[in-house]
Amino acid sequence: MDAEVQKRLAALESYLESLAPTNLSWNQHVVTHDPQEKPKHAGTFTGRLHQEYSPTKRAEVLRSDEVDESSFPRAPTGAASGAPVRIMWSLEYGRYLVASRSITAGEVVFRETPLVVAPKPDAGPTCLVCLRALQGAWVECEGCGAPLCSSCADDCGHGGEECELLVGLGLKQDPRNIKLIRKLNALLTPLRTMMLMQDSPDVRSVVAALQSNVEKRRRLPIGRYVEEHVVESLQRRLGLGVSSVVVHHLCGVFDTNAFVVSLGKDRMGRALFPLGAIMNHSCVPNTQHWYKEGVLTVRAVTDIPEGAPITNTYTPTLWGTHARAAHLAASKLFTCRCERCLDPIELGSHISSVSCRSCQDGLLVPPSDPRRGWECHACGASASGDSVEAMVRAAGAAVSRISPQDAAAISSTLGHFSRVLGRTHYITVELKYALIHALMTPSLKGVSDADLCRVVDLSKELLRLAAIIDPGLSRFRGVVLLELGRASAESLERRTPQSSPTADPDGVSTAPAADTVPGNNGVPGSEAVVVDDDDDDKGRNTSLHHSTTPTPFIEAQDLLSLVQECENILQYDRRLPDVLALKQQLQTLL
Numbered sequence: 067m068d069a070e071v072q073k074r075l076a077a078l079e080s081y082l083e084s085l086a087p088t089n090l091s092w093n094q095h096v097v098t099h100d101p102q103e104k105p106k107h108a109g110t111f112t113g114r115l116h117q118e119y120s121p122t123k124r125a126e127v128l129r130s131d132e133v134d135e136s137s138f139p140r141a142p143t144g145a146a147s148g149a150p151v152r153i154m155w156s157l158e159y160g161r162y163l164v165a166s167r168s169i170t171a172g173e174v175v176f177r178e179t180p181l182v183v184a185p186k187p188d189a190g191p192t193c194l195v196c197l198r199a200l201q202g203a204w205v206e207c208e209g210c211g212a213p214l215c216s217s218c219a220d221d222c223g224h225g226g227e228e229c230e231l232l233v234g235l236g237l238k239q240d241p242r243n244i245k246l247i248r249k250l251n252a253l254l255t256p257l258r259t260m261m262l263m264q265d266s267p268d269v270r271s272v273v274a275a276l277q278s279n280v281e282k283r284r285r286l287p288i289g290r291y292v293e294e295h296v297v298e299s300l301q302r303r304l305g306l307g308v309s310s311v312v313v314h315h316l317c318g319v320f321d322t323n324a325f326v327v328s329l330g331k332d333r334m335g336r337a338l339f340p341l342g343a344i345m346n347h348s349c350v351p352n353t354q355h356w357y358k359e360g361v362l363t364v365r366a367v368t369d370i371p372e373g374a375p376i377t378n379t380y381t382p383t384l385w386g387t388h389a390r391a392a393h394l395a396a397s398k399l400f401t402c403r404c405e406r407c408l409d410p411i412e413l414g415s416h417i418s419s420v421s422c423r424s425c426q427d428g429l430l431v432p433p434s435d436p437r438r439g440w441e442c443h444a445c446g447a448s449a450s451g452d453s454v455e456a457m458v459r460a461a462g463a464a465v466s467r468i469s470p471q472d473a474a475a476i477s478s479t480l481g482h483f484s485r486v487l488g489r490t491h492y493i494t495v496e497l498k499y500a501l502i503h504a505l506m507t508p509s510l511k512g513v514s515d516a517d518l519c520r521v522v523d524l525s526k527e528l529l530r531l532a533a534i535i536d537p538g539l540s541r542f543r544g545v546v547l548l549e550l551g552r553a554s555a556e557s558l559e560r561r562t563p564q565s566s567p568t569a570d571p572d573g574v575s576t577a578p579a580a581d582t583v584p585g586n587n588g589v590p591g592s593e594a595v596v597v598d599d600d601d602d603d604k605g606r607n608t609s610l611h612h613s614t615t616p617t618p619f620i621e622a623q624d625l626l627s628l629v630q631e632c633e634n635i636l637q638y639d640r641r642l643p644d645v646l647a648l649k650q651q652l653q654t655l656l
Contacts, residue, residue, distance in 0.1 A: 071155060074275035078153050078161060081272045081340055085149075088177050088361075092148035150175055151376055153344065160277055162346045163376040168369070171538050172634060175353055175364045175376060180337035181269065182262060183327065184254040189334070191247050193218055194254070197335040211237035212250060227261065234304045253299050255324075256316040259338070260308060272340050278318030279399045280311075292317045322398060327357040328640075337362075347398070348377035349390055349406040350413070354541055356638035363638050367538035383536040384499070386418035386492040387432065388455070406535065410434055411443075415534045417495060420454055421488035422447055429488055430454065461486070461493050473504035473517075495531065498524045502549050510556045518553045522620075525550035544635030551629045551648050554620045558655055622655040 086092060150173070152166040169175060185192040191200040194207070195218035205219040206212070210232035237246050263270040283289045297313045300306045323343035324336040339362050342355065353376060355364045370376065380398055381390040387407050394402055406412050410431050411419065420440070422428035428444030432451075439448040461483055468475050480497040487494050502524050505517050525546050532543040620628070629652060633645045 073271075075153060075155055075161065077268075077271035077275045078340065078344065080268070082149060082151075082153060085176060085178060085341065088179065089149070089174075091174060092150065092176075159346060159375075161275070161344045163341070163344055165370045165372050165374050165376060168372050169366045171366050171369050173366050175366055175370075176341060177364070178339045178341050178362045179360055180327070180339055180362070181272075182255060182258045183335050183337040184258055185251040185335050186326070187252040187255070188248070189251050190244065192251060192335075197329055197333045199332045199334065206237070206241040207232075209233065209238075210235070211239070211241040213241070213247060228257070231257065231304050231306070235299065236303065249295055249299055253296050253304075255320045255336070255338075256296060256313050257300065257304075259316050259319075260306075260312070273316070273319060273338075276319045276340060276343055277322050278315045279322055280314050280318050282399050283318050283321075284314065288321070289314070325355070325357070325362065327362075329357075342378070345378040346375045347380045347394070347400075347402060348375075348404045349379060349381065349383065349387075349402060350404065350535060350537070351377040351379040351383075352538075353378055354539075358638050358640075365539075365638070367540050383540075383542065384417075384492055384496055387412060388418065388458075389492070408434075413534050415531060416488070416490040417492045417531070417535065419443075419488060420457070420491055421486065423449075429490070457486070458491075458493065465493060465497065468500075470500055471504055471507060473501060476501045476504050495528070498528060499546075502528075502546070506549050506552060510552065513553075513556070515557065515560065518557050521549060521553035522557070525553070539635045541635065541639065544632050544639065545641065547628055547632040548636065548641060548645055548648070551625055551632060551652075552644075554625050555622075555648060555651050555655070558622055558625070559651075622652055626652045626656070 150165060150167055150169050151163045153161060154164050155161050183197070185194070185197055189199070191204060191213045192198065193200060193204070193215040194212050195214060198215045200213050200215060205214045205216055207214055207219075207229060209229040212229075212232055212235075232250070235246060235250060237243065237250065240246060259273060263273060283292070292314055293310065296317060297310045300308055300313060301310075320336065320338060323340075324338050325342060326334065327337045328334055337357070342362055342364060345353065345364075352366060352368045352370050352374070353364050354367050355362055355378065357363075364376075364378075381393050385393070391401065391407065394400060410433065416429055416431075419429035419431050422430050422442040422445060424447035425442060425445040428442040428447070430440040430447075430449055431443050432440055432454075436451060439450050440454050441448045465479065465483075468479060470476075476497055480494065480501060483491070483494050483497060502521050505513060505521050510518075528546045529543060529550070532540060532546065536542045626649070629645065629649050633642070633649060636642050636645055
């Protein structure tokens with residue numbers, strides 16, 4: 067390990083140590099922190115950021131105006147005292163986090179406040195203070211002409227120095243110029259970071275320690291964009307004597323490491339969390355994160371043994387391998403070699419496999435060598451990779467044109483692609499997920515019994531998939547459990563307590579299935595789910611549900627257990643009030 071690597075590791079270790087007051091549970095092996103309790107960390111640099119710029123107080127999380135050089139304590143080499151993680155380095159991964167002790171599923175691994183938050187670089191008009199997306203009319207900053215929402219116009223939070231610098235961009239003379247606004251969004255992250263680094267050498271050391279992929283990026287279109295638009299704007303328009311090298315590094319740091327954060331309805335941006343940034347990527351991650359009240363909470367979704375890397379995912383887990391790889395190559399400039407990516411059938415999920423047209427039940431499996439054709443695992447028939455990829459791209463384009471609220475269109479498209487791509491393909495899976503949300507969006511009183519049954523069927527199917535590609539206490543599982551619970555609770559309310567088991571004309575019992583069946587991932591009745599999506603093209607319009615087997619109901623007590631698990635998963639999620647309302651509804655049914 068050379069001296070430069072040691073210097074960067076020391077900066078990150080000092081930063082890790084500074085987070086101890088934010089993470090009161092680090093000295094406790096049993097987490098007792100109340101998720102609603104605000105962190106008590108006023109004495110640290112990150113604490114002052116949270117106090118002074120938390121969305122709960124001023125809606126903006128920009129930067130600290132008063133950062134002293136002693137803000138980061140000098141940490142000893144190794145793990146911070148009590149922290150469940152430590153920073154490691156290797157030639158293959160660079161800096162990354164590993165568990166310094168065994169971490170239990172559900173345990174908060176760390177909490178962190180952002181160093182810098184700014185609009186996404188490709189966003190349209192966005193309030194510089196609260197990151198609210200602006201449409202139609204908006205207020206212009208009196209000093210620089212930058213866009214502000216009406217709520218933030220009187221209490222401009224983007225700072226006197228920042229405002230003075232942005233005058234040179236020209237928005238004061240042309241405030242509705244969308245090209246200038248997009249240029250503003252692109253340069254705000256390096257500008258705010260440079261202002262923060264100027265105030266604090268410790269922050270400068272931490273930012274310098276983060277990966278930026280500068281050399282690779284300079285050879286790509288993104289490198290030319292940064293040079294022509296961001297560097298030019300900072301140097302010539304704003305008059306800053308900053309070097310091109312520094313600007314490229316800062317843009318690379320954000321593009322490589324930043325998290326997309328939501329500060330509420332229509333408020334979206336990206337933020338830099340140095341500790342969160344050095345988590346390794348995995349397509350089956352062992353943590354997930356939530357951003358709430360200005361704090362990033364990273365929590366274990368599965369048990370993590372001591373010494374194992376702490377992993378996060380940079381791509382949606384519902385995407386197939388080719389789609390994930392393309393996204394990682396374009397945005398993060400690396401190729402994932404995790405177990406799921408190396409397995410053509412993706413841990414048995416077949417989420418990238420497509421239907422074979424030569425046999426009835428076979429699936430064409432993607433080859434490990436992209437130069438080879440796709441081969442059916444049942445009959446051995448093959449198809450060229452180009453033809454399969456063209457079909458998938460066409461399907462993706464068709465899906466993108468569907469309104470997420472149009473349940474009928476989603477259902478029809480689902481039936482078509484279930485045949486063309488197969489029931490397990492990730493586009494089909496995304497349509498199933500979208501259909502659940504479309505059916506459950508309106509008032510449940512207006513949803514037919516048959517459509518409630520279909521939501522139950524699809525939810526159980528997706529839960530089985532979640533156990534493979536997004537296991538443990540994952541957000542995907544939590545959201546699906548919520549919709550399963552809402553549909554099942556509504557069905558229970560519609561049944562009278564005196565109703566007895568009945569039979570349909572064919573003699574099939576529709577009595578409630580109260581017992582959880584082993585092997586079904588804890589979902590009562592999931593073994594009986596049979597959904598015939600092919601019927602979607604047969605002209606039925608009385609209901610969107612076309613199940614060939616009656617869906618067994620889940621009894622209130624079993625359902626309450628699932629909802630309690632859902633509450634545990636989504637305790638930091640914006641959907642938590644819906645979970646608590648559902649829990650209360652079920653308790654009245656017991």
